[in-house]
Structures are given as C-alpha cells and as structure tokens.
Amino acid sequence: MVKLRSTSEPFRMVRHVVWWSFLVLPVAVSVGIMVAVFLWLLEQATQLRHAQMWLIWLLPLAGVGIYALYHYWGQNSEAGNNLIMDEIHEPGGGIPFRMAPLVLLTTVLTHLFGGSAGREGTAVQMGGSVAEYIGKRLGLTRADQRILLMSGMAAGFGAVFGTPVTGAIFALEVLAVGRIKYDALLPCLIASLLADVTCNAFPIHHTEYTIAYSAKAALGYFSLDLVLLLKIMIAGACFGLASYAFAELSHWLKSTSHALISRKWLIPVLGGGLVLGISGIIGSYDYLGLGVRSPDPEGVSIVSAFSAGGADPFSWFWKLVLTAITLSLGFKGGEVTPLFFIGATLGNSLAMLSGAPVDLFAGLGFIAVFAGATNTPIACTLMGIELFGAENTVYFAVACFMAYYFSGHTGIYQSQRVAVSKFHTTESNESTLKEIKSARRRYGRGQEPE
Incomplete structure (x- = not known):
C-alpha cells in the first residue's frame, strides 16, 4: 500500500x-x-x-x-x-x-x-x-x-x-x-x-456538423429505441470492417509497391496516375482532397452525407481506395479526415438501406470508422460529443465500441502496441501491430504472437 x-x-x-x-x-x-x-x-x-x-x-x-x-x-x-x-x-x-x-x-x-x-x-x-x-x-x-x-x-x-x-x-x-x-x-x-x-485566435473556422436527431428522455431517464440500437450495432460492425479494410489495403499497397518497384521515385508517379485514372473512370473528382465540402452543389462530401441522398452507395468505397493509394504510394497528409468521409458516406448508405435517421448514422460513421482505424473508441466517443452534442452519447459509444472490436488487431499506426488483446482477457507481450501482422504471415491469419 x-x-x-x-x-x-x-x-x-x-x-x-x-x-x-x-x-x-x-x-x-x-x-x-x-x-x-x-x-x-x-x-x-x-x-x-x-x-x-x-x-x-x-x-x-x-x-x-x-x-x-x-x-x-x-x-x-x-x-x-x-x-x-x-x-x-x-x-x-x-x-x-x-x-x-x-x-x-x-x-x-x-x-x-x-x-x-x-x-x-x-x-x-x-x-x-x-x-x-x-x-x-x-x-x-x-x-x-x-x-x-x-x-x-x-x-x-x-x-x-x-x-x-x-x-x-x-x-x-x-x-x-x-x-x-x-x-x-x-x-x-x-x-x-x-x-x-x-x-x-486566428481567423480559422472549423466546419460545424449538425445531427438533428436526438434520443428523447423519458421521465428523466435516457430512453433507448431498441430497434434503432440494433441497427446501430450492425452499422458499428460495418464501420469496423471498413476500418479494417482501409488499414489492410494501405499496408498492402505500401509493402507491395516497395517490394516490386526498385526506383522509389516511380512509386508516387504510379500513385498519382492511379488516383487520376480511377477518378476519371468513375467520372467524379469529389474524392480528391479533404472532401469536407464539394464545389459542386450536387457533389458528394462529408457535409452532404448528413442529408438524404447526399452520397452514392459506393462513395465510401471510392474514398477508401483513393486515400489508401494516395497515402501508401508516396504522398503526405493524414488519414483521419478521409476516414470521416468514409464513415459519413457509409453511414448515409446504411441509413438509406435500413430506414434509420440519415444524419445520425452519418455522424456515427464519422466517428466510428476513425475509432476502428486508430483503436481509440473512448476518444472518438468524446469527439462525437464535442462535435455533435451529448444527446446521442449512448449511440456514439455503441457505434465506436463495436467498430473498435470489429476492426480486429489492425490499424493505421503500425507502431501502436497491443497491451490487451481484443479477444482475450490476458495481457499481451506489448507486440506492435506490425509485429502481429508478421506473426500472422508466419503462423496463419487470426493467430496472435504468444
């Protein structure tokens, strides 16, 4: 003591x-x-x-x-x-x-x-x-x-x-x-x-996002819509799988390009060519840059994803692919704002499919895909509160925690260590995500270092 x-x-x-x-x-x-x-x-x-x-x-x-x-x-x-x-x-x-x-x-x-x-x-x-x-x-x-x-x-x-x-x-x-x-x-x-x-203190303005949907209080207690909660749990799993796909694709692209291309300056040339080529094939440049807003009133963006019809069914997929190519093949920037885009547009599509509130699901995807990709469910739940208000805190937590679990032992930061396994109650040996990935290749997918 x-x-x-x-x-x-x-x-x-x-x-x-x-x-x-x-x-x-x-x-x-x-x-x-x-x-x-x-x-x-x-x-x-x-x-x-x-x-x-x-x-x-x-x-x-x-x-x-x-x-x-x-x-x-x-x-x-x-x-x-x-x-x-x-x-x-x-x-x-x-x-x-x-x-x-x-x-x-x-x-x-x-x-x-x-x-x-x-x-x-x-x-x-x-x-x-x-x-x-x-x-x-x-x-x-x-x-x-x-x-x-x-x-x-x-x-x-x-x-x-x-x-x-x-x-x-x-x-x-x-x-x-x-x-x-x-x-x-x-x-x-x-x-x-x-x-x-x-x-x-400078003339800098952060984008404001609004979720009109609000979980209603009953007799002073938080009232959950159980059907909606089930939809959010399923959506949270989808958000986690999207996080997993983004991280795995990014790491695969980086390792494969460095293994196959000896002249390293050609890697960003290939990356830039792929970004432009894919954008031309799908006929849209909405997925370039941050994607917070689109200059086209009919374009897809993070802001538009909070409205019904503000995203195409595969908007999240194209942003996922183009961002993975950009950041894995020689260009610089962060992953988080594109993850916001992926999550918000995926949430929009899932809401349209399930009949859930579009703005709520866009906001949930916004924070949950980020939570799964960075393994930070608590921080992302708090981000939901800071950005959207506290009315839907329980739903924020459910989506982020589900995404965290379903993203598995992967993430965008390879030096992140695993202190406690997501699937076991025992402590790990502080392996990094990179070491876990190498162990999977040696011992078979799904097995963690002992």
Whole structure:
C-alpha cells in the first residue's frame, strides 16, 4: 500500500500543475500557431485547385517532388506518426525538427494537386517535432520528454479539429490498444486546450456538423429505441470492417509497391496516375482532397452525407481506395479526415438501406470508422460529443465500441502496441501491430504472437 503524506501532497499537486503548465505552454502556443497557418494554407490550396482543376494533372510530378524532399532532406521523418510513437515507447534517434515544416509543405502540395488525404497526421507530426525540440533545449529527462511528446500530439490533434478534450484522450489512448496511462493526462489536456485557444485566435473556422436527431428522455431517464440500437450495432460492425479494410489495403499497397518497384521515385508517379485514372473512370473528382465540402452543389462530401441522398452507395468505397493509394504510394497528409468521409458516406448508405435517421448514422460513421482505424473508441466517443452534442452519447459509444472490436488487431499506426488483446482477457507481450501482422504471415491469419 502506498502511504501519502497528507501535509506535502497538496503542495506536490500544485507544483506538478505549475511545472507542466510552464513546460507545455511554449509547445501548445507554437503548435496552435503552426496549425492555424497550416489550415489557412490548406484552405487556399483547396480553393485554388477547385478554381484551376488542371492542376490535378500535375499530381504525379508533385509526388516526385515530395519524394525528393524526403529523400534528400527528410532524415527519418518519413516514418511520420509511427516515429513519434516509437520515441514515446523507446527513445532512440529522436524526432528531427525539420519534420514540422517538411510535412506541412508536402501535405499542402498533396492537396493542391488533388491527392486524397487528410490533415491530422500533419498536425500531430508538427506537435511531436516541436515538443522534441523544446524538450531537448530544456534538457528534460526521458520520462518528462515522453510526456511532452504526448502533449505535443494532443496539441496538434486538438487544434486541427477544434476538439481539445478529444485531443488529450487521443494522445493517451492511441499509444497502446487496451490501455491508457494517465501520467500524462493533465499535461495533454492543458496542451490541447491552449493549442486550440491559440489556433482559434486566428481567423480559422472549423466546419460545424449538425445531427438533428436526438434520443428523447423519458421521465428523466435516457430512453433507448431498441430497434434503432440494433441497427446501430450492425452499422458499428460495418464501420469496423471498413476500418479494417482501409488499414489492410494501405499496408498492402505500401509493402507491395516497395517490394516490386526498385526506383522509389516511380512509386508516387504510379500513385498519382492511379488516383487520376480511377477518378476519371468513375467520372467524379469529389474524392480528391479533404472532401469536407464539394464545389459542386450536387457533389458528394462529408457535409452532404448528413442529408438524404447526399452520397452514392459506393462513395465510401471510392474514398477508401483513393486515400489508401494516395497515402501508401508516396504522398503526405493524414488519414483521419478521409476516414470521416468514409464513415459519413457509409453511414448515409446504411441509413438509406435500413430506414434509420440519415444524419445520425452519418455522424456515427464519422466517428466510428476513425475509432476502428486508430483503436481509440473512448476518444472518438468524446469527439462525437464535442462535435455533435451529448444527446446521442449512448449511440456514439455503441457505434465506436463495436467498430473498435470489429476492426480486429489492425490499424493505421503500425507502431501502436497491443497491451490487451481484443479477444482475450490476458495481457499481451506489448507486440506492435506490425509485429502481429508478421506473426500472422508466419503462423496463419487470426493467430496472435504468444
């Protein structure tokens, strides 16, 4: 049993809060400013591409430029979010400060020329890079450096989506499947809040989403529609399977292209060509870029998915394929906003098929596919509350938890560790998702490392 000295404990608590507020302040403010600049540049690039659609035909050439930047200047920045996770788990070569401007520039280039990508990966990498730089300058211990890195991740995520509570929990939850270590809870929350406040101090506006459907209260208690709940459970399983498909396709494309193509600069050329070719075949460019809004009033986007008829039955599939190609074959950006698109459009299709509320299912897919792909069901449930309000919290949780389970032991971050198996009650040996995938190849699909 741990004995606490009651007279000294309050002073230690106050000192802890003051100390970490001081440490995360420069990280949070710096990241908030960088995210604001990044979001502004992203908006300018998107508007320019919409006005000058001929730019998309330069996507393969832009891919070669991105490859060159990372090849000659990137050092180990190519690993992206996985590098930050590896540094938190086992400090090694460090995170180069050049990661921040490099990923910002290359993500904007990807969006300018029509790559199907997101923005969270860029924000998180900027946060990790800044935190590493400041931590080294302050001469922090390894333990404190680890917490500061997590705070940088929280700051980037919270600021880029305007969801500070989600940002804090995401940074804690994403490191290991089935386990949250709360030693960095307060620093992550402070960093995420400060970064979001800093970002909002600039003329940056986050997209607002609305779910009109609301679970009605009866006699002061939450009243569940059991038929609707069953539909949500089935939809949650579908969201999880979509997460699984996206992660597996992304990893397969990356490993296969690197194994078959010896001249690595040709990989983004192939990727850009495939994105343009598939878009031409299906006759739509709605799946390029972020996909939050479409310049065509009849086009498919995340916003349109919240309305009946706002998505085609296979909209989610095309976004899944094009994003996997873009991010696996040499281009930069995040996966999360495309996952929002995949989830919202899949939710729209499932709602139309089952007769469920379209806006509710679009919102559930929005957060649940993300939950399955990142193995962060708690953070995504909170994201639903921050973005859509608390009226449908139970439905948010059911969809996210079902998606988390049905996505299996896979995910978009290969350095994520499995602390507790989804299918067993025993602790795992802290294998990474990459190691589990390798074990499946050796021992047969469905078996986990012992």
